Amino acid sequence: MKEKKWELKQLILKEDKKNPLPDEALAEILRLPRCEVTMLRQELGIPDSRERRKPLLLKSIKNILQTNPHLSERKITQALREEGFRISRSTVSLLLKEINNLEEGSPSPILPTPIHPGLSFTHFIGYEGSLKPAIEKAKAAILYPPHGLHTLLIGPTGVGKSELALAMYNFAVESGRLSPGAPFVTFNCADYAHNPQLLVSQLFGYVKGAFTGAEKNKSGLIEKAHGGILFLDEIHRLPPEGQEILFQVIDKGKFRRLGETEYEHEIKVLLIGATTENIHSYLLSAFKRRIPMIIELPSLAQRPLSERLALIKAFFLREAEVINLPFEIKPEVFYAFLFYDCPGNIGQLASDIKTCCASAYLRYISGVNKTIKITYYELPQVVKEGLKKLSTLETDLEELDITETVVLPSRLKEKTTPSPEVYQGTREIYDYIENRFQELLSQGLSVNDINQQITKEIELKFSSWAKWVTKRKTALSEDELKKLASPEIIDICQKLIRIAQQELGPLDPHILIALSLHIEEALKRRASLKLKADFSLAHIKEKYPLEYEVARKLAVYFQEISGTALPPEEIGFLTLYLQIFKEKRPEQGKKVGILVLSHGQVAPAMAEVANNLLGVCHAKGLVALQEDSQVFLEKLAQTIREIDEGKGVLVLADTQALGEMAQVAGLRAGVPVKNIIPATTMLTIEATRRALLPEMDLEKLASSLSSPNLVLEQPPAILTVCLTGQGGAMLLKREIKNRLPEIERAIEIIPISYLGETPFEARLKEIRQKRRVVAIMGTIDPQIKDIPFIPAFSLTRSELNVKLSPLTKKEIGLDEAMHEDLIYLWQGEVNKPQAIELLFQGLREWGAVLPEFLTDVLKRELLSPAILLPQVAIPHGSPENVLKPAIAIAISQIPIEWGEGQMVKIICMLALTVDNAHLVLKLRHKLEKQAIFNRLLHAPTAKAVKEVLTSDQSI
Numbered sequence: 001m002k003e004k005k006w007e008l009k010q011l012i013l014k015e016d017k018k019n020p021l022p023d024e025a026l027a028e029i030l031r032l033p034r035c036e037v038t039m040l041r042q043e044l045g046i047p048d049s050r051e052r053r054k055p056l057l058l059k060s061i062k063n064i065l066q067t068n069p070h071l072s073e074r075k076i077t078q079a080l081r082e083e084g085f086r087i088s089r090s091t092v093s094l095l096l097k098e099i100n101n102l103e104e105g106s107p108s109p110i111l112p113t114p115i116h117p118g119l120s121f122t123h124f125i126g127y128e129g130s131l132k133p134a135i136e137k138a139k140a141a142i143l144y145p146p147h148g149l150h151t152l153l154i155g156p157t158g159v160g161k162s163e164l165a166l167a168m169y170n171f172a173v174e175s176g177r178l179s180p181g182a183p184f185v186t187f188n189c190a191d192y193a194h195n196p197q198l199l200v201s202q203l204f205g206y207v208k209g210a211f212t213g214a215e216k217n218k219s220g221l222i223e224k225a226h227g228g229i230l231f232l233d234e235i236h237r238l239p240p241e242g243q244e245i246l247f248q249v250i251d252k253g254k255f256r257r258l259g260e261t262e263y264e265h266e267i268k269v270l271l272i273g274a275t276t277e278n279i280h281s282y283l284l285s286a287f288k289r290r291i292p293m294i295i296e297l298p299s300l301a302q303r304p305l306s307e308r309l310a311l312i313k314a315f316f317l318r319e320a321e322v323i324n325l326p327f328e329i330k331p332e333v334f335y336a337f338l339f340y341d342c343p344g345n346i347g348q349l350a351s352d353i354k355t356c357c358a359s360a361y362l363r364y365i366s367g368v369n370k371t372i373k374i375t376y377y378e379l380p381q382v383v384k385e386g387l388k389k390l391s392t393l394e395t396d397l398e399e400l401d402i403t404e405t406v407v408l409p410s411r412l413k414e415k416t417t418p419s420p421e422v423y424q425g426t427r428e429i430y431d432y433i434e435n436r437f438q439e440l441l442s443q444g445l446s447v448n449d450i451n452q453q454i455t456k457e458i459e460l461k462f463s464s465w466a467k468w469v470t471k472r473k474t475a476l477s478e479d480e481l482k483k484l485a486s487p488e489i490i491d492i493c494q495k496l497i498r499i500a501q502q503e504l505g506p507l508d509p510h511i512l513i514a515l516s517l518h519i520e521e522a523l524k525r526r527a528s529l530k531l532k533a534d535f536s537l538a539h540i541k542e543k544y545p546l547e548y549e550v551a552r553k554l555a556v557y558f559q560e561i562s563g564t565a566l567p568p569e570e571i572g573f574l575t576l577y578l579q580i581f582k583e584k585r586p587e588q589g590k591k592v593g594i595l596v597l598s599h600g601q602v603a604p605a606m607a608e609v610a611n612n613l614l615g616v617c618h619a620k621g622l623v624a625l626q627e628d629s630q631v632f633l634e635k636l637a638q639t640i641r642e643i644d645e646g647k648g649v650l651v652l653a654d655t656q657a658l659g660e661m662a663q664v665a666g667l668r669a670g671v672p673v674k675n676i677i678p679a680t681t682m683l684t685i686e687a688t689r690r691a692l693l694p695e696m697d698l699e700k701l702a703s704s705l706s707s708p709n710l711v712l713e714q715p716p717a718i719l720t721v722c723l724t725g726q727g728g729a730m731l732l733k734r735e736i737k738n739r740l741p742e743i744e745r746a747i748e749i750i751p752i753s754y755l756g757e758t759p760f761e762a763r764l765k766e767i768r769q770k771r772r773v774v775a776i777m778g779t780i781d782p783q784i785k786d787i788p789f790i791p792a793f794s795l796t797r798s799e800l801n802v803k804l805s806p807l808t809k810k811e812i813g814l815d816e817a818m819h820e821d822l823i824y825l826w827q828g829e830v831n832k833p834q835a836i837e838l839l840f841q842g843l844r845e846w847g848a849v850l851p852e853f854l855t856d857v858l859k860r861e862l863l864s865p866a867i868l869l870p871q872v873a874i875p876h877g878s879p880e881n882v883l884k885p886a887i888a889i890a891i892s893q894i895p896i897e898w899g900e901g902q903m904v905k906i907i908c909m910l911a912l913t914v915d916n917a918h919l920v921l922k923l924r925h926k927l928e929k930q931a932i933f934n935r936l937l938h939a940p941t942a943k944a945v946k947e948v949l950t951s952d953q954s955i
Contacts, residue, residue, distance in 0.1 A: 004030060008040050017056055018084045020049040038122070054095075057085065061095055120171035124163075125310045130303045134295050138164060141293040142172045142270075150250060150290065152235070153274040155297035158347030161274040162186075164297065165231045168272060172229065183228035187221050189237035196239035201258045203238075204245055210259025222255065225269045235273035236282035243287040246271070250290045300345040305338055308349075312337045313407070315350050316374075319357040320409045325364075327357070327407040329374045332387065332664040334402045336379050340386030355380050376664045377629065387663045388656075390673070402667070433569075455539045455572075485516040492561060493519060496554045503550050504582055511581035518577070519558075522570060540572040547578040592691040592698050593649035594619040595639065596679050597658045606652075606681050608868075609920045610688040619688045624658055636665035640673065648672035648698035650687055650705075652679035674702035681921060717748045717771035719764070721778030729753065732777060747774065754780055812885060814922055815950040817912075822846060822888040823942035829894050836861070836875055839888040839909040848886035848911045853877040857909070865899030868908070872927050873898045874920070876910035886911045887919070889945060891936055906936060923949070 007030060015021045021029075027037040041048070057080070064071065064079050071079070073096065077089045121127055121135045141149040151168070153161040165186075172178040192199035197211060205220030222230055232238065238246075249255050250271070254264040271291075279288060300308060312334060320327050333356070342348050359378040364371065376384070433454060440450045485493075493515045501507055541548040551574035555566040566574075594610075596603040596619060604621030611617050620643050624632060640649050640662075651662040651673055659675040666673030676683065683705065690701055720736070722728025729751030736749060750767060754760050760782060767773060776782060777790045822842050830838070840854045856877035860866065868874040873896075888909040895903035906927065912919060926932050926949055939945045 004032065005040055005044060008037065009044060009046075012041075012046060012052070016084075018053060019086045020052045022049040053085075057087070057095060058099065060085070061092070061099065065099075120167050120174050124160075124167065125314060126303060126307045129307055130298050134164065134297055137293060137295045138168050139171060141295075142168055142177055143175060147268065148172070148177060148270045149293040150271040151273070151293040151295060152279065152288075152291045153272065153295050153297065154279060155276070156299050156343075156345060157276050158345030158349075159297040159299055160346055161297060162231070162233060164295070165229075165272045165274065169229050169231075172270075178228055183225050184231065185221050185225035185228065186231045186233060188233045189242075190234040193234075193237040196241065197258070199237075199239065200242045200245065203242060204255055204257055206258035207260050210257070214259065217257070220257065222249065222267060222269060223265065226267055227269070229270045229272060232271065232273045234275060236275040236277040236279070240284060243284050247286065247290065300342050300349060308338055309334065309402070311346060311349060312353065313405075315353040316357070316407045317409075318350075319354060320407045323357070323361060323372070324409050325372055326409065327360070327372050327374055329405045329407060330376065330664075331402050331404055331667040331670075332376050333374050333379060334405075335390065335663075335667055336376070336383045336386040338386065339389045340383045352380055352383055356383070375630070376633070376661075384660065387660055390663045390666075403670075404668075452539055485520040489520050489523070490516050492558065495561075496558065499554060499557060500550050500578055504547065504578060507578070508581040511577060514577055514581065515574075518573060522566070523564065540575050544575050544579045547582070548572075548575045551575040551578055590645045590647050591618065592647045592696060592701050593640070593643035593645060594684070594688050594691050595643060595649055595651045595662070596621045596684055597624060597636075597651060597653040597662060598679065599624050599654065599658070602654065603679070605921055605924055606679060606684040607688075609681055610685045616688070616692065618691065619684060624661075629661075633661060633665055633668070636661060637669040640665055640671050641669045644669070644671040648674070650691065650698060650701055651675050652684055652687060653677050654679050672698055674698055676702065676705055715748065715771055716774045717750050717767065719767070719773060719776045719778075720749060720751045721754050721760075721776055721780060721782065722751075728779065736777070754778070754782065812919075813950070814887075814919060814926075815946070817885050817887045817919055818889065818946050818949065819846065819886065820942040820946055822886060823945045824888075824890040825939070825942065825945070826890055826892040826894075830890075830892055830896060832861075832896055832898055835890060835892070835896055835907055836909070839875070839890055839907065842888045843886055843909065843911050846886055848882065848884050849877065850881045850883065853881040853911065856881055865902060867898060867902055867904070868920075868924055869928055871895070871904050871933070872906045872908070873904040874908050874910055874923075876912070879913050882911045882913050884911075885913050885919070887923070889949075891939065891945065893937070906933070 008026060011021060011026060011029060023037050023041065026041075030037060032040075046052070060080060060083060061076060064076055073089055073093050076096070077087060077092045080087050080092065121138070124131055124135065126132070127135060138151070141151045153164060155161060166184065169178070169182075169184040173180055173182060187203060189199060192202060201210070201214075201218075201220070203220050204222055205218050206214050207217050208214055245255055248264075249267055249269065253268060254266055256264055273291065275282070279294075300311075316327055316329060337349065337353065342352070344351070356374060356378050357372075360372050360374045363373075363378070376387075437450055437454060440453060441447075445453070490512070493512055496515065497507060497511060548571070551571050554574055555571050559565045594607070596607045598606075598621070601623060602621075603623055607619035607621035610619045620639065622636065622639055640651075643649060649666065649671055651659065651666075653659040653662060653675060654677070656677055659677045662673055662675055676687070687701065687705055690696055690704060718736075720729040720732040722732070733749045733751050748771065750771070752760070752763055752767075756763070764773070764782075764784070773787050775788050775790055776784065779791075781789045781791075783789075822839075824838065824842070836854070836857060840849070840857065843849045843853070844851070854877075857875050860877070861875055866874045866876060888911070890907045890909075892905050892907070895905055896907070898904045898907075908923060910920065927936075932948060935948050936945060939948060
């Protein structure tokens with residue numbers, strides 16, 4: 001800050017004295033907010049630009065008038081412009097009046113020495129935004145000749161009416177309309193609203209004997225405001241008699257004290273009133289007519305989110321100044337304050353933030369937290385409600401550029417280098433590796449496993465930090481970067497980037513920041529450049545071979561020009577930077593992530609069912625274990641990062657609380673998240689299916705699954721429609737039954753009229769409340785977007801069968817999917833390949849699967865052994881290779897190694913269609929019971945096995 005003061009002083013010393021730099025121009029040059037420049041200038045004792053050139057202007061005007069004292073204002077303005085002044089005629093007019101007043105020996109009422117310059121309106125958040133119309137009106141009210149306009153400020157409670165009134169006073173003093181010592185008197189009419197006579201006496205004073213207890217004359221507040229401004233808050237509480245007394249003040253500049261009949265006191269005062277009420281209901285018409293300026297202030301809900309965010313940050317800074325300690329604020333805190341309902345507006349916002357800070361401070365002084373951390377758990381409940389709105393918002397949250405933030409009081413700012421986020425991927429990375437390595441080592445993990453785990457975590461950290469860097473609206477300038485890294489390092493990094501781009505193509509420009517800071521930090525650790533832990537990033541080499549080879553070449557070049565050799569782990573870090581900041585070309589196949597959350601083991605099972613049936617490995621299930629909520633929140637955020645492919649994550653949660661936690665985790669992970677509550681198996685399947693569609697995005701997916709028309713588990717129906725009456729529809733229903741007699745057993749056929757007494761849309765809505773309408777058949781297409789239409793009588797029986805047979809599929813039970821011919825009891829030794837081959841042959845002979853089913857099963861097993869439960873495997877193939885649902889079961893008395901160290905005794909080969917996902921859950925529900933598992937191992941026949949698994953008594 002001292003450096004900025006010196007720069008400011010030098011700029012002002014070198015400026016054009018005839019046209020000095022205003023604070024706005026200085027702020028732009030110094031890259032500081034205007035209000036900070038104003039404060040620095042005041043600390044240096046330097047007047048504003050008008051005052052700096054004023055002596056020179058006055059001297060020039062006097063010289064011009066000495067030559068020709070009768071020149072007009074226009075001619076004087078022209079003469080000044082010819083001398084090099086950039087000046088308006090109105091300014092010349094004001095200066096001429098001041099010269100005349102000075103010559104008459106009286107103080108200037110127009111341009112006295114300003115006080116608090118720049119603090120009148122410019123400190124308001126929204127000064128150039130939502131508050132601009134109100135502030136322009138406020139300025140006009142003060143400047144309007146001869147003495148300003150009486151003003152009424154209206155708006156709901158907490159919008160800043162009192163602050164605006166005070167700013168108007170400061171502006172009046174600053175602009176010379178009021179003298180520096182002019183009074184600013186405030187009076188809240190609500191304080192005495194229960195006693196109108198006392199209210200009037202306080203405001204206007206009284207004479208001795210005016211009422212019982214009036215033992216002597218007393219002046220009122222209006223007299224104390226003489227020569228200044230009287231601010232009447234809650235003016236709607238002023239009784240009619242008080243309003244009538246103000247008539248005289250406004251019209252004649254005179255008033256009488258309470259009880260006075262003859263003498264009138266002269267008064268010069270500007271009135272500013274404020275109210276939250278409808279002025280037409282509370283104020284006399286005659287009084288309203290006398291207040292020419294009405295200024296309405298917007299509520300917090302009407303102001304843009306950018307201003308609300310600025311207010312939130314300002315209030316947190318204010319609290320940090322009070323406590324005189326820094327705050328660490330998580331992203332979800334800003335989002336919660338941004339979107340919660342705040343009827344008390346700015347006043348309530350400030351109060352709720354204070355409550356939040358008090359809670360965080362209590363945890364700090366009690367030793368729970370080592371620093372003042374403000375997270376989801378410190379938020380008042382009313383504020384937490386704001387996070388529930390995130391799933392339904394259409395706002396682009398990335399535009400707000402919210403990240404984890406450290407708010408520093410001014411005492412610490414000069415000691416602090418730029419934002420701690422800048423060092424997220426650099427300064428702390430080495431300590432993180434050392435500490436994490438020792439932590440995992442103490443848990444008994446091998447060095448190889450530790451390296452794999454830390455590599456994965458480091459990659460996520462670098463990726464998250466890179467997202468923050470690239471999302472910054474204002475990138476670090478070259479001068480700012482030079483304060484963090486030496487010019488030599490920056491120059492070397494620019495050369496390294498050019499070399500890398502020759503082999504990898506374009507790199508995101510932000511890589512210069514990341515690379516410069518990382519190498520700067522690495523060189524600071526030169527004495528211990530090699531990590532103490534036995535850590536290696538060799539896995540990075542395997543994962544990104546091209547980037548690793550380029551990084552190795554960069555390390556060689558770095559050593560040639562700097563004389564410092566980089567150890568292997570630094571080459572790994574360089575690889576990560578190259579991979580993360582490599583400009584990505586539009587990639588095909590990115591999908592919305594699907595995450596199922598539950599408090600029990602249901603979520604993984606739901607995800608597994610969806611994946612099995614759709615032949616993918618896309619949905620993921622996560623169980624909320626009974627552990628520290630902050631620990632689970634971090635785990636959840638990491639999971640969301642892992643499954644995000646760039647299109648966000650849809651979370652299906654079994655409770656509202658888990659849904660809210662997912663929103664918080666998404667904010668921490670920097671990944672868009674939408675919630676759907678509650679999660680069901682059918683919903684998980686449908687969500688996963690739709691997420692696989694190439695055109696699907698997060699917003700569309702969440703919206704489609706939240707649609708009131710989405711029905712997944714109601715009985716199906718087909719509507720037959722004719723134009724008039726139901727005769728044609730009934731005829732069509734009979735025709736369908738004749739052509740496909742089996743269809744009515746699976747689907748109800750409902751005939752309705754398109755132009756009947758009940759409108760078609762209303763009848764359809766009524767049916768859909770109880771039935772899942774899978775198709776409409778008729779002579780007219782009603783154009784219902786989400787229901788397929790089949791033209792009547794235009795299809796042959798075979799064509800009709802193709803159209804309708806998928807709709808007739810119904811859920812089957814375990815007893816229908818299991819057949820004694822597909823149940824095997826093995827006494828001898830069988831290995832995994834033999835087991836898969838034998839079970840497949842059984843399914844193939846049964847006519848349940850295509851030949852490609854075996855290849856599909858083997859591919860999946862090579863990727864990841866399908867273990868449902870301890871000692872239970874479920875090899876399976878894609879539904880597209882299944883002809884009819886079936887489950888082949890083998891029970892082996894000798895355990896079979898199914899994966900590394902994973903032995904199984906029961907193998908269930910699943911040949912299931914999309915319609916039979918529920919069978920996996922039913923099977924799991926049976927097999928996870930130890931009693932059933934034991935009975936199966938001792939079952940003497942295939943029939944006995946089927947009875948154990950299908951009997952209700954065995955549950």
